[in-house]
Amino acid sequence: xxxxxxxxxxxxxxxxxxxxxxxxxxxxxxxxxxxxxxxxxxxxxxxxxxxxxxxxxxxxxxxxxxxxxxxxxxxxxxxxxxxxxxxxxxxxxxxxxxxxxxxxxxxxxxxxxxxxxxxxxxxxxxxxxxxxxxxxxxxxxxxxxxxxxxxxxxxxxxxxxxxxxxxxxxxxxxxxxxxxxxxxxxxxxxxxxxxxxxxxxxxxxxxxxxxxxxxxxxxxxxxxxxxxxxxxxxxxxxxxxx
Ligand code: ATP
Numbered sequence: 001x002x003x004x005x006x007x008x009x010x011x012x013x014x015x016x017x018x019x020x021x022x023x024x025x026x027x028x029x030x031x032x033x034x035x036x037x038x039x040x041x042x043x044x045x046x047x048x049x050x051x052x053x054x055x056x057x058x059x060x061x062x063x064x065x066x067x068x069x070x071x072x073x074x075x076x077x078x079x080x081x082x083x084x085x086x087x088x089x090x091x092x093x094x095x096x097x098x099x100x101x102x103x104x105x106x107x108x109x110x111x112x113x114x115x116x117x118x119x120x121x122x123x124x125x126x127x128x129x130x131x132x133x134x135x136x137x138x139x140x141x142x143x144x145x146x147x148x149x150x151x152x153x154x155x156x157x158x159x160x161x162x163x164x165x166x167x168x169x170x171x172x173x174x175x176x177x178x179x180x181x182x183x184x185x186x187x188x189x190x191x192x193x194x195x196x197x198x199x200x201x202x203x204x205x206x207x208x209x210x211x212x213x214x215x216x217x218x219x220x221x222x223x224x225x226x227x228x229x230x231x232x233x234x235x236x237x238x239x240x241x242x
Contacts, residue, residue, distance in 0.1 A: 003027035004193050005051065005087075005161055006068045012043075012050050015059035020046045022217045023065070028161065028195050033187050035196040035204040035225070037238060038214035044197035045092055047214075048163050051195075052089035053079035069161070086160030090150050092169055098139030102130055102149055105138050106156065115156040123155045126182055144175035148182065155186070161193050168200045176200065180207055201238035205229050213238070 005028040012021035028034045049055035067075045127148045168176040184207045198204035205225045213221040
């Protein structure tokens with residue numbers, strides 16, 4: 001069987017001719033955590049937006065190559081079709097309904113996703129802190145709690161592929177570690193397949209099986225997380241060990 005997600009020789013442009021991703025290929029094996037690491041502006045978010053289809057809302061599109069999910073072409077498909085096929089994208093910056101309570105956020109997504117109260121309960125078992133904050137307005141949650149809520153909401157869709165965009169953004173190291181421990185646990189216990197975009201290479205490589213380094217819209221290096229951790233350039237430029 002081939003990979004769950006296969007991005008093949010993809011070029012991505014924003015209107016009118018802003019070329020951001022240049023001939024990029026990557027794949028995500030079923031059951032793996034795969035990370036895409038690279039500096040700010042390298043194109044990580046653009047790639048995830050193209051896979052999920054939401055890039056069309058920013059007048060961007062795949063102009064060459066193809067994106068396949070389980071061997072089926074999803075290139076430039078509608079975002080709701082891609083989500084229905086099981087690709088769920090947790091955007092950078094935690095898109096939650098800030099005026100609603102934690103519970104209302106979960107219930108409204110459960111409704112849209114066809115998930116039950118039991119599903120909410122089982123998702124919440126991974127997020128004990130959220131359980132204590134069910135009645136709180138989401139806007140009053142801490143950054144880490146909001147990130148947990150965004151992930152919990154995504155899980156209610158029972159994703160085949162969960163794409164997380166910079167889950168550590170703006171969070172203190174201790175909170176980042178908690179989020180990462182939760183992601184790892186979800187992967188282990190639910191067999192979730194995850195594609196993770198991160199500037200925080202150290203954290204991402206700690207939990208990933210395989211990784212890609214993206215710079216300026218191109219993959220410059222790929223390998224097992226172990227290989228990347230031991231790579232001299234990765235250590236110097238991304239792990240601050242130069
Ligand atoms: P970050 O860590 O900031 O999210 P990133 O690696 O995810 O960085 P992108 O956000 O994908 O990078 O941005 C890649 C490039 O695409 C940048 O040069 C950015 O200016 C450009 N870009 C992003 N969104 C748009 C848009 N809607 N229209 C035009 N150019 C864009």
